Amino acid sequence: MKALLRLLLLLALSSVANAATLYVSPTGDDARDGRTPATALRTLQHAANLLQPGDVCEVADGVYRECVTFARDGEPGRPIVMRAAKPRGVEITGCDPVDGWVLHDAAKGIWRAPLAWTLGTGRNQVFVDRQIALEARFPNQAAEGLGMYVADLSPLWPTFGAFSLPRETMKEQPGRIVSSLLDGQPADYWKGGLYVGSHYEGWCLQTGVIESSKSGEINVGDRTQGWWFGPAYGGGYSPEEGRGMIVGHLNALDQPGEWHYQDGQLYLIPRQPGQPRAVEAKRRQLAFDLSGRQHIQISGIDVRAASVRMADSANCGFDDCRLSYLSHFTRQYGPGQVEHGRDTIKSGETGIYVSGHDNRFVNCEVRISAGAGFHLRGYHHTIHNCLVDEVSYTAHYLNAVTDAVSDFGDYEGCLYGGHQITGNTLRNAGRHFFNFHGNGTSQASRDRAPMDYMATLFAGNHCYNGMLLTKDAGFLTGYYCSGGTLCGLNSQVAYNVLHDCYDLAAMRWGALGIVYLDAGSCDVDLHDNLLWAAPGSLQRGLWYNTMCVDVHERDNVFWPDFERTSALLRPDDFPRGRPFRFGYDPADRTPPPVWPPVIDQPRPLAATALADGSVVDLGEIDLRAGWSAAVLAWRSDQKELNTDRSGRQQPRHRHAGDPLVMEATVNDGMSPELRKQWTFVHHATDGAWLKFAGVPLGEGYQRVRFVYGNDQPDACLATVRLDAPDGLVVARVRLPQTDQARGGHVQIYSEATAPLGEEARGTHDVYIVFGSATGRPGGEFEYFRLEQYRGALPLAPNEARLELRLDRADGDLLGTCFPRATSPFGMPLVAKLKPVSDTRRVYAVMRAAKPGPLGELLGLRLLRADSGAVPYDPHTPGGVVVPREPTNRPIARPNDVIAAERQPTGGRPLVVAPKAAKPGEPFALAQSYDGRPTSASPSKATVRYDDSALFITVEAPVAAEAKLLPSTHEWGAADGVEVAFGAWPTGRYHTRTLYGYPDGYFTAETNAGATADEADRLRRGVTYRASVATGGWRCEWRIPFEAAGLSPMEAPLWAFNVGVRSSAPAGWAVWRGTGGANHRVEYAGLLVFAEAAAAAGPNRDGLAVWLDADNRDSLSVADGAVSVWRDRSGHGRHAVQPDARYLPRYHGQGMNGRTAVAFDEQRATRLELPDLADEKTDATVLAVISNPTPAAEVNHDARIFTASDGKGYDYQLGIALTVPGRQTGGPRIVTQTVRGAWAKQVRIGCFSPSYQTFFTGDIGEILVYNRTLNPMDLERTRAYLAAKWRLKP
Secondary structure, three states: OHHHHHHHHHHHHHHHHHOOEEEEOOOOOOOOOOOOHHHOEOOHHHHHHHOOOOOEEEEOOEEEOOOEEOOOOOEOOEOEEEEEOOOOOEEEEOEEEOOOOEEEEOOOOEEEEEOOOOOOOOOOOEEEOOEEEEEOEEOOOOOOOOOOOEOOOOOOOOOOEOOEOOHHHOOOOOOEEEOHHHOOOOOOOOOOOEEEEEOOOOOOOEEEEEEEEEOOEEEEEOOOOOOOOOOHHHHOOOOOOOEEEEEOOHHHOOOOOEEEEEOOEEEEOOOOOOOOOOEEEEOOOEEEEOOOOEOEEEEOOEEEOOEEEEEEEEOOEEEOOEEEEEEOOOOOOEOOEOOOOOOOOOOOOOOEEEEEEOOEEEOOEEEEEOOOOEEEOOEOOEEEOOEEEEEOOOOOOOOOEEOOOOOHHHHOOEOOEOOEEEOOEEEEEOOOOEEEEEEOHHHHOOOOOOOOOEOOEEEOOEEEEEOOOOOOOOOEEEEOOEOOOOOOOOEEEEOOEEEEEOOHHHHHHOOOOOEEEOOOOEEEEEEOOEEEOOOOOOOOOEEEOOOEEEEEEEOOEEEOOOOOOHHHOOHHHOHHHOOEOOOOOOOOOOOOOOOOOEEEEEEOOOOEEEEOOOEEEEEEEEHHHOOOEEEEEEEOOOOOOOOOOHHHOOOHHHOOOOOEEEEOOOOOOEOOOOEEEOOEEEOOOOOOEEEEEEEEEEOOEEEEEEEEEOOOOOOEEEEEEEOOOOOEEEEEEEEOOOOOOOOOOOOEEEEEEEEOOOOOOEEEEEEEEEEEOOOOOOOEEEEEEEEEEOOOOOOOOOOEEEEEEEOOOOOOEEEEEOOOOOOOOOEEEEEEOOOOOOEEEEEEEEEEOOOOEEEEEEEEEEEEEOOOOOOOOOEOOOOOOOOOOOOOOEOOOHHHHHHHHOOOOOOOOEEEEOEOOOOOOOEEEOEOOOOOEOOOOOEEEEEEEOOOEEEEEEEEEOOOHHHHOOOOOOEOOEOEEEEEEEEOOOOOOOEEEEEEOOOOOEEEEOOOEOOHHHHHHHHHHOEEEEEEEOOEEEEEEEEEHHHHOOOOOOOOEEEEEEEEEEEOOEEEEEOOOOOOOOOOHHHOEEEEEHHHHHHHOOOOOOEEEEEEOOOHHHEEEEOOEEEEEOEOOOOOOOEEOOOHHHOOEEEEEEEOOEEEEEEOHHHOOOEEEOOOOOOOEEEEEEEEEEEOOOOOOOOOOOEEEEEEOOOOOHHHHOEEEEOOOOOOEEEEEEEEEEEEEOOEEEEEOOOOOOOOOOOOEEEEEEEEEOOOOOHHHHHHHHHHHHHHOOOOO
16 A cells, blocks of 8 residues: 555656746747747747646746637646736737828827728727727717716716607607707718617617717617617606717717727827827737636736636636726627627627636736626636726626626526625626626526526625616616525625615615615525615615515615725624625735535546436435435537427416416406516405416326515415315415515515315316405415426427436436536536435436437536535624725715605605694604615604794614613614704704713714704703613603704794614614615605694695685585585685585594595595686695595595596596595695696596596595695695694604
């Protein structure tokens, strides 16, 4: 044995000794041997052709103009290495020099030179003195408000002007774009140029060739695929926010540093006078192509104006390399497609392309790419301690790190994912920083579930300045994506620092977040992340759309309006007060963590050719170890294998399969109370049902699976029945809570299964019948699956199944994979394994519809989760370890502009303070800072006042009251209450902010604009008391009007907010979320001082109708019926009803003890008024109503006050003050403002007796103005109504 070991050691030493070092230098010669620096070779390619496993190529300083490929692979432990002799001295460039310059136009300073090559329209790139030059563009500077939001970006980012896609012509002339910037230009001035712009949805920038132009407009053809401006979602988002620019036209060449290519000539205006010097133009797209290679390592070599391709590579890597200007394009047809007929993602032309497995980029910088930083395909790639900067500056669904998006189907059934993206800085992106695998994977997959994916680790990263050009996404996002289906592991998003998102749509909607998992995102865990928003950026942290299955969040912290930088972080800024290392650090090259946490066991297997009926004995396998997946290496050139998709066509429930899928919205009937939304149904009342007709159940299935959401504590119920809603029950499914109530639709879904009875055989109509133990509508449903077919299904055309069976070729099924055509390097197929608890012999059996050879089985590996793996933990016990001061600081605050624009047209929330010794009605503090339902425990507050002071009481529940005392008095880190107020309208009084803590300490601050003297006056004048009791704490404020510098007599309305900061669980519970700091009272609600506001009465300017039921003299009542409701405006527009059958009723104690008029849809009650105007008019209508009883199912949008032209519909051309949908509620104010509307045929209580629009409930007061009230008049009028009718918050 010792002799054998000595022999092996000698062989190993011999192998090392035989490794050679080759030298390359710009002054070398490829005719030499390259064995010493003195005999160095000239080109990297010649060296690469000579390198053998274990060899090293050492490269001397200089610029190399070539694309390097390798003639052979390295070997495990003996990689082929190409490295720089000295750091930062070696560069490979995709450019070649341009010479032969002559003066073309002396007046404009334009020079030209012949250029013998071009990369295509919108793809050329020029450098002068190694500095980027710009392709000629118009306009040269961004218009005000349309520039970039952060400083110091490359000049390659767009300089947008205002361009618009007119709604009136978008269908007939989709390429017509108008702009005042084009006024006065002659016909076809821009013909042949490229238009690049964003309109309406703005999901990406889109481009087209200008086919014609004239003064004020251009017409764009050959447009980006799916030119969706406007038509998507029924006519486009609003407002348009159109912006664009023109590139690639000689008429745009007018600035120093610009160039234009045309007909083999390069035109240039130099930055410095005189003949251009040191001009280079990009000629090659790639610097390295390692496709198909293994064990190649590149170190210390920089790349400029070129990219890297690693298709089907394995165990290759780049270390300490700087890559810049790796892709450029302004022309694009689809995601990553910049030319017709070629895959420009996999070619590496739109970002570094990496597929295969186990490839690495560590300690690298990747900067300035029109497309992605990295395109990842395949399995287990590492991006660690890298900087990825300025990516997607032409913004077409390409991210800093882009997992499969449009091509996700190419990897179905394969071992895919398992990447580790750790310790990087990702900054300045036109769209995302990372997307989870897929863009519709679950919708398009074989079983309508997420495609197989090994969990990815996204951790320890520093991400900032994202969504700089596009809308409706987030830094991390997914859409019907897959985050982890193998080995029971979810993708982990952990210990990241993410801040400053500039998604304009999210700001405008007051929704979405820095992290936004869109509909159908699956299998992702988000924890221990630190998020913040600089003032003026998107003020939201995490957001989920509906139908996100198996998504979990915990211990994430978000700080709105955060003004410090990452270099000034403190320990208490971090989740749980525990700092962690994050971001790229070139000086601290910590190795990447071990990921994924799986045990991967290869099994001996000789390559075997397979055809239909082939059986391969895989030997005995100890399945007690918990193996959950088998990976089968497969190679095939049979392109048609498993390409039939007919079984996935809708309706899926008509296609026999295992599983058999029933999609909720693709049904054959549903009960009327159910509602459809996107791909799910909701409003499942007790007894509601879905019908799926003619379902081929065959020999039956063993199990049913529901994919559903439930945000109520009580479980929903469902039964599966045959042939009728009350037919034979074949399954009962209990559906527990899956998510907290967040407002709106359920965001986090889950799955539930139940046995399916053996009676479910043959062909039947299948009914899903919903039940509710509480009687409330409950549950949302996306799809249902029948699983584990009891018989044997015939194979579909060109279907092939590689089945793993126990004990014999026809034994019990252990798992299945679906072979397909592969590259010559093969593909790892995945079969998920059923749990088995003993050692069994396993056979691989091929079943195929196609005769003849199908491919080769090359290997087998078994996977299972490693329960002993050490979790990733980047905490730094010694203190905060922060990256360098961040670059590209904000220079604009778009959210502030949008927040001011989005003030609600119906008015602000109101809370009425009674003038009384006792407090008014308690109001809930139940929103987070961003307006969503709080994740903390809701609190409550009351307000009242007397002649000298305002009194506020707040009660806040806590989980552990012992932890409240003592308090640190550090706002945001400790439990506390914030009160903020100012005069309304804001702007003429400094907002005051008070902070109070559970131990009785309070302070007044200047952070909202108060002066030091004003804050000091509050500190001296305010009385504050706090007490802690079991389950919570309470505080009381007395705020003297003299100390506040404001009184109800001079300001009966105050801009106001109150909120509670809770540390466990961490969160905000505020009255009104502002989208930022709670003290931004200009975006919060209004405090109404009841006596002062009610005494003011309604605004009389433009008051056309005033109906006041509380004025008894205004009602004509007989036998409890109201026949006349008199107008108090002085215009005599009385509301009458001459027909006794339709009279509303007198309600003496209708609303909060005041008289109201009661209407009833069952009796079609209504009143009619004279026309308000002969021509179209502006109008504002306000009413105080109460309708606690739901309307009939057919009666939606019940009318309170309506008018029209007497011919058309009120909501289209007149006034339609309505109850939205079937909304119900106690006394409240409803408001409508219209411009240019008809005001004839006026009614109260319905639109037309011929339509189901009748109102059921009480109406107390109606005010109609013949103008649109400005915000001040509107709020004062609403305050009068709220105070008079004692409305609750």
